[in-house]
Amino acid sequence: MENKREIFHILTRRFGLLNKNCCSVGSFEISPIQSHILYEIDKQQTPSMQQIAESLAMDITTFSRQIQTLIKLELVKKTPSEQDKRVSILNLTTQGKFVATTIDESMNAYLEEVFSHMNDFEKDTVLRSIQLLNEAMSKSTVCCTPIY
């Protein structure tokens, strides 16, 4: 099996495309990165700027500016931490939560549709395989280790 890179290349590209298309909700034109930011804020409870920037492997200065636009769009709220006044805690606004949820649903709908082309056994195998792959990647020393 020597076409590993080929199949991963295709996979990567397809996800890239999916990312490009699937991130606008109603009147909000959300960029892929912004969508990832909303997703992460939603997942982590009351994260700091650093935390999200780090989990997305983004430069903190770039991240700071992205947060500024998300705040202008009233999707994110930023409050200074009580314990450490240097730290800013991030939250989704109601609107932000709505947008995040909507994107989540449309992504899930897409995945459902993709999996509808498989039988139950294949579905199961593929999902477990991806989990295996995620675990293997997290064990890798070469790249991308600090996630989760």
Add this chain to the structure above:
Amino acid sequence: MENKREIFHILTRRFGLLNKNCCSVGSFEISPIQSHILYEIDKQQTPSMQQIAESLAMDITTFSRQIQTLIKLELVKKTPSEQDKRVSILNLTTQGKFVATTIDESMNAYLEEVFSHMNDFEKDTVLRSIQLLNEAMSKSTVCCTPIY
């Protein structure tokens, strides 16, 4: 199994990171997109601008400028087509071929390392699963259909 989006989110992010890191060869600082362009030119024989731009789902104007920088870096050559003088045919230069091959090798090395954390059965299952997934995505009507 209701955490589909979660595991795909992680997968996407890991590949995103991998992409960011893994594209410089010697003195060449290749961006992920440029790496994808080199990869596609290498794979298709004597493609036109349009062909590559389309397979990467890139805007042709953006693509045109990326090609300009790749030509400046002497990684890509552009020759007008004989049959249709509007069309430009793309080729890798020797250097470009070298860079593409080197990136390919380092990606493969990375994948080998990742798969080294699995037993033979798992390896096989995961690879076949990804192929299944690719096929299912190509059948999807929602997104990303025009690739391959």
Add this chain to the structure above:
DNA sequence: AAAAATAGTTGTATTTTACAATTATATCTG
């Protein structure tokens, strides 16, 4: 209490992106 470290912002410059308009060639249609 001074020095060093940390969280986040702002100045600035580069790169990426893409819409609109343009040039050059090819194809279609009457």
Add this chain to the structure above:
DNA sequence: CAGATATAATTGTAAAATACAACTATTTTT
């Protein structure tokens, strides 16, 4: 065959994304 239309690619322009360096405001270390 000639004018109209379509297509491939480039350039004008402007917006957004990115990141290095320098900065402010706190906190931690010594």
